Amino acid sequence: MALDAFISYLSLEKNYSVHTISAYRKDLESFRAFCNDKFDSVSIDNIEYVVVRNWIVDLVNSGISNRSINRKVASLKAYYKFLQRIGELQANPLAKHKALKTTKKIEVPFSEKEMELVLRQISFNDDFEGIRDKLIIELLYTSGIRRAELINLKTQNVNLVGGTLKVLGKRNKERLVPLLPSTKELFQEYFTERKSLDDIIDDDYVFLTQSGNKVYETLVYRIINGYFSKVSSKVKKSPHILRHTFATHLLNKGADLNSVKELLGHSSLASTQVYTHNSIAELKKAHTSAHPRSKK
Structure with missing residues (x-):
C-alpha cells in the first residue's frame, strides 16, 4: 500500500521523528475520510486538484486556522511527490497550489x-x-x-x-x-x-x-x-x-x-x-x- 510505503520512507530515509510521522499519517487519513464522505472515493492516490480545493474549503469552514490547513496540505503535497518518485503518479495535483495567507506569529520571550x-x-x-x-x-x-x-x-x-x-x-x-x-x-x-x-x-x-x-x-x-x-x-x-x-x-x-x-x-x-x-x-x-x- 502506497501510504505504508510513504510512512516507511519518512522514517527510514528522511529520519523524521515519531511525532512528525504521526502528524503526516493523521493528515493523510483525514483527507481520505473527506474523500470517502464527499466523493465516495476510496483511493487518494490519483485525485484531481478540485477535490483538494473542496477539502481546503471544508477545513476553512470548520474553523481550523490557515496555518494548520497549510500544514495538512503540505503533508498531502509531500505524499504526491513521493508517489511521483516511485513512478505511481505522473503529475502532482498540488504542484501549483499556493498556501493560504497566515499572520506572522509574534513570540515574546521572558525577560x-x-x-x-x-x-x-x-x-x-x-x-x-x-x-x-x-x-x-x-x-x-x-x-x-x-x-x-x-x-x-x-x-x-x-x-x-x-x-x-x-x-x-x-x-x-x-x-x-x-x-x-x-x-x-x-x-x-x-x-x-x-x-x-x-x-x-x-x-x-x-x-x-x-x-x-x-x-x-x-x-x-x-x-x-x-x-x-x-x-x-x-x-x-x-x-x-x-x-x-x-x-x-x-x-x-x-x-x-x-x-x-x-x-x-x-x-x-x-x-x-x-x-x-x-x-x-x-x-x-x-x-x-x-x-x-x-x-x-
Whole structure:
C-alpha cells in the first residue's frame, strides 16, 4: 500500500521523528475520510486538484486556522511527490497550489527579570517533583533544547564531569550542549532524589514522573505554564518560549549568531534569525542612548 510505503520512507530515509510521522499519517487519513464522505472515493492516490480545493474549503469552514490547513496540505503535497518518485503518479495535483495567507506569529520571550523571579524567588517544593520541575525550567532556559529533546534525554547522555549533554535533535541529528555550573548542581540534586522513587519503570530516561514513567509533553507544558503564570502576564507561557528566551538573551549579550545556531541544533542560519528581532530592539536602545547624535 502506497501510504505504508510513504510512512516507511519518512522514517527510514528522511529520519523524521515519531511525532512528525504521526502528524503526516493523521493528515493523510483525514483527507481520505473527506474523500470517502464527499466523493465516495476510496483511493487518494490519483485525485484531481478540485477535490483538494473542496477539502481546503471544508477545513476553512470548520474553523481550523490557515496555518494548520497549510500544514495538512503540505503533508498531502509531500505524499504526491513521493508517489511521483516511485513512478505511481505522473503529475502532482498540488504542484501549483499556493498556501493560504497566515499572520506572522509574534513570540515574546521572558525577560531576564521574569527568569530571575522564577528561578530565584519562587519556592519550589523540597521533594522529587519540586527539584525536577526546577531542573526542567533551568535546563530549558540554559541549554535551549526542545521539549521533545528534554523528554527523550537519556541518563547515559548526561556527562556531569565533562559538563555536557548529548542531545538527539530533529532527524536524529546529535549535538553536544554545554551545561552551566548551576545546571550541573541541580542535576546532581535531582539524580540523588530520583533514586528515592519506589519504582522506576523508564530508567533509561532522565526526567520521570512520581510513578517512575518518562515525563510527557502535556506535563512539561503544565510545569512551565504553572510556574511562569505566577510571575508573568504574557499570554503564551510554554517550553518553546523558554527556547526562544534562551536564544534571545544570548544574542542580547553579544553571542555570535552561528554559535547560537549550533546550540539550538538548527540546520541553517535562517531558522536562527527569527530570534534576532528582540536583539535588534536592544541594539536600537543602546544606539539611541549612547550615540552623540541621538541627543540632537
